[in-house]
Amino acid sequence: MQPDRIEVPTLRRYLVPFDPKRVPHLFADVLIIGAGIAGTRAALEIDPSLRTIMVTKDRISHSNSAWAQGGIAGVLDPLDEFANHVNDTIAAGKGMCDRDVVEFVIREAPERIRELIRYGADFDKVEGEIALTLEGGHSHPRVAHALGDATGKEVMRAMHQTAFDSDNIDIWQQTFTIDLLSRDGVCCGALVWNPNHGRTFVWAKQTILCTGGAGALYRETTNPSIATADGHALAFRAGCDVRDMEFMQFHPTVLYIAGSSRHLISEAVRGEGAHLVDSNGYRFMGDYNEAMELAPRDVVSQAITQQMAKTSHPCVYLDLTHIDPAKIRRRFPHIGKVCSEFGLDITTDRVPVRPGAHYMVGGVTTDTEGRTSLPGLWAAGEVTSTGLHGANRLASNSLLEGVVYGLRCGQNASNKALDQPDNFTAPALVSSPGIPHDSDEALDITDIRNSLRSLMWRNVGISRNEPELQSARQQLDFWANYVCRRDLLTPEGWELQNMMLVGRVMAAAALARRESRGVHLRSDYPDTVESLAKHITVSATDS
Template sequence: MQTDVLIIGSGIAGLAFAIKLATHKPEASITLVTKADQFESNTKYAQGGIAAVMDNVYSSFESHITDTLKAGKGFSNVQTVRMVVEKAPERLQELIAWGTPFDRTADGNWDFGLEGGHSVARILHHKDQTGLALEKALLQQLKRFDNIQFETEIFATELLMHNKRCHGARFLDKQDQAISIRATITYLATGGSGQVFSKTTNPLIATGDGLAMASRAGAKIEHMGFYQFHPTALLTENNPVFLITEALRGFGAHLINHKGARFVMKQHPKGELATRDVISEAIFKELEENAQENVWLDCRHLNKQKLQTHFPNIIAQCKNQGIDVFTEPIPVTPAAHYQCGGIKVNLEGKTSLEGLYANGECASTGLHGANRLASNSLLEAVVFAHEAALSVADELNQPNPFSVFAESKKDFHLNASTPLLKINHLKTSLRHLMYRFYLNKSLELPLVSIGAEIETLFAEIKKLSLYQRPSKPLFELQNMAETAKLIIHDTLYE
């Protein structure tokens, strides 16, 4: 199969790019593929919203820039931060025009939310399910374009490289049959890698696939040691765990320990409205000092009617777990939430490899630095989707660099398929070790012994990969291991 532009991933980064590019280049063939169904992505689970300065009076560009740089702890790219913040209003107006139903107050003004790290309320949202509302609006817009072909349940395994240029990717279909899609431009929007950890808010598909493929192909990767944990995930045995948006803390909820006392103020004067890294570390310290499994998020003092209006999904999810948020606190614990680093890209979304772009959580644009400011990720995706679409449209106007080359063939029929039970056991072991690794890192405890255990596990996974027939579960395991290596190496040696 051949196409002008191949998009891998169907979250906001992939969908917004497809819409923008199809608008600019209606004659271009665009193929969008995803490993699950159309709806399944990290975008779908985003609760809080999108940070944006919509009036530049109450909340100025400069204050949003300052808040972002503070959260990033000096590792953000100032030029990137300024571009994203200043281009946010125009991109948000497009999302509104595309049918995204952001909430308004009774008098018709935007119902801005407040989240940790923000100096003022500037979060546009749709109740506590903003990501789902965005996904629906974008998928509806996608139907307008005849030049976009959408393929589901196709799993990307490897980038097609020739003369240091990307020419598409290889995939496995539902029957684990290998297929190739060649493209002039390949655009990775494959999301994050939270499934590398035993506790994560990310869906099961978030196994670092695009990041791992790009790394194996030789793309520059950066800042993988900066993995953001969300401080308030509902304590359950589920994978993924259910995220309790920090908009609830912005609304006035308190974090309390086993004695019923607030404790975050000991770590930061902003208390529950400090940035996610500060609060996660405060919780980890509280759990370690008191040998507890979780802390609690207390909403009992909040207005019941307003709480029901703003957070209906959270209330319903807690009720399903037997928790009445109006009469008892919610048990919460930190969980892996957002990959701040990733495939290094420039201001147009270009990677270090010719013909390859990346956007969204798999990319490192320079916006987040060491710690993502709440509700900046959806904003980043839509701004960079626009910039990348302009750049790709220009590239497609140039002489076609597509070259004919022979793909290397691998004999996949000599070895038996790996038992799923074995793969799942290795995944579970990796997840638990990586969560311990991050916990020790947060508490400034020794990491060498855990690192050695993980290296032994890597060796076992590599051996398995060499002698077994490829399958989607096996490739996911390989990608998780590759991502874990990048996180450990960046943490210990960079």
């Protein structure tokens, strides 16, 4: 039997000790945690009469949203239809999508893209119309892109400029959110930290969580190093349900050069006609799926992994040499520049690639309004599980989900905050006691973080099985017993504790799903079982 709900101990409610009498207090109407596409769109929807604080743990320009290359999907071609986009999304989701959610998001897409243009985003055009490309899993060209292959960078530039120009939005950069604050089962803000002011209680009438993904839990990833699952962890510690945490999507094509950081090679490269070949020059995708290189991401990632094993070679190759060089240079300037730094010309050389952790499909459970299971807390973007992506996200639906649900959360949080009086005070909050004699000075945080990422890649990666998942759980529990019970003093330490908690949740969920579905491949349960197309919800326990 596959359980519908499992439990994982958090080991502690708050990561740090605090005395409310010794920490500064600040009040806001709406607190938004995260400044990617979901958080920024939420901020732009808050009523101007309300004070909004948007915090981000790094620079505002540094996020998964800004790193997005391919584009944002929407039905903009007269020859395309909403039903096509809906069906493609549901097919990619392998039986786990919520059709009502899919319909709602897909129908919003054209207007949300036009709205981004009104904010100032400059999408690529052909003969005056938005240029659309084809990506894996899509039946029609419907992916709008900007700067060739730097869509996220351009979209976030326009949105952030709009936010900076808004008088009611305070943007706190390099501010780490340690934990959500709750009292009597209601979220009432967060405890944050920055290097200039230390810890601060930010009390808010409504809080919106938009912290992004979890790719940094894996040794091989397309994500920036800041994608450490902080939002998943702090929501879970506060009592929120999370679900589908076994579904980590691995992008099939990540630049693989020893000694270099891992760079995403956009899905759009295959959409424009690139072939995948193995170390022998053999174009192998036809052996795995009739859609060849344009199969959904889970299929392509798993095929690459199997082909690497067959050839005993650490990567496969993208071959663009048969495509017009001028088109390649015009369409993929960023990818071409990155490859050139390693002596590769993408118009004449094969590009070495292999899969890497890319998108966290699972997350904090929300309804169609963006509500979480914790009153007072809303959530949008990659930190959530809305029902849109199912067991495998369709390419370029992520920026779309972020902007659609960011807007909806902003609307709902704004309306709630407008209904709440201004003369509220901070809820009575008892001190959070520390754990004596522990500090991060006793731990080599970098070494443990690297060990965790390697373990997740080996045992909770593209292919899983019960012995390896059990081993991962035991090792993660062992580490957590002495890492997560300590009072650490820095963002690096808090990130490690968040990664440890979410890694334990992911391993437990992967162990519980005894089938293969979408991005979750169990070598010991290789079949997809129709009766198991159900969410697995993970709840927190204190012990």
